[in-house]
Amino acid sequence: MTRKPLFDTIRRILDRPLTQCEVARIDDAADFLPQDCVPGVPGSPSPMTIGADGIALIKRFEGCARKRRDGMVEAYPDPGTGGAPWTIGWGATGPGIGPGTVWTQDACDARLEADLDCYAREVTLALGDAPVTRQQFDALVSFHYNTGAIATATLTRKHKAGDFEGAAREFTRWRYAGGRVMKGLARRRAAEEALYRRGTR
Secondary structure (H helix, E strand, C coil), X not given: CCCHHHHHHHXXXXXXXXXXXXXXXXXXXXXXXXXXXXXXXXXXXXXXXXXXXXXXXXXXXXXXXXXXXXXXXXXXXXXXXXXCCCEECCCECCCCCCCCCEECHHHHHHHHHHHHHHHHHHHHHHHXXXXXXXXHHHHHHHXXXXXXXXXXXXXXXXXXXXXXXXXXXXXXXXXXXXXXXXXXXXXXXXXXXXXXXXXXX
């Protein structure tokens, strides 16, 4: 059965294109709906959600740039290319975001919340049944939000192996852009490492 009418309806309600993460989550929910199930019955593990420390860290380093005098927030080009990918709000990119895109602050905050749910879900999937503390998880979601690399990073492999010290040291490897250490990335990785280490004591 085609799901296009479902996706089209949700797009009309939101009045914007869906992100890839949102499409995946809706698709998962659509798979689940026809099943004869009772809420609360064990099934696939529920993803953790990011905590206050992780959200604060992400907001500190992403910022909500280009706020206008009228309170609206406008998109801005990538500093490296002067064009795509365009970004708006708390680091949001993707379909429907480009020159002239303007959102309310509420829309920026709602997009951040939706994106954090998606990234938390992806971190949960990448970790599998490996144990993780709240601080470790928050640090990993921040890392993934910025890099998109949770599924392939050596950091993840070391965490899953229980080598938390080795995993913590991996954060600093992700400070580069264009072959150079970027001060902003170095500060973010240091903050993520510190948060991760708080969860390993």
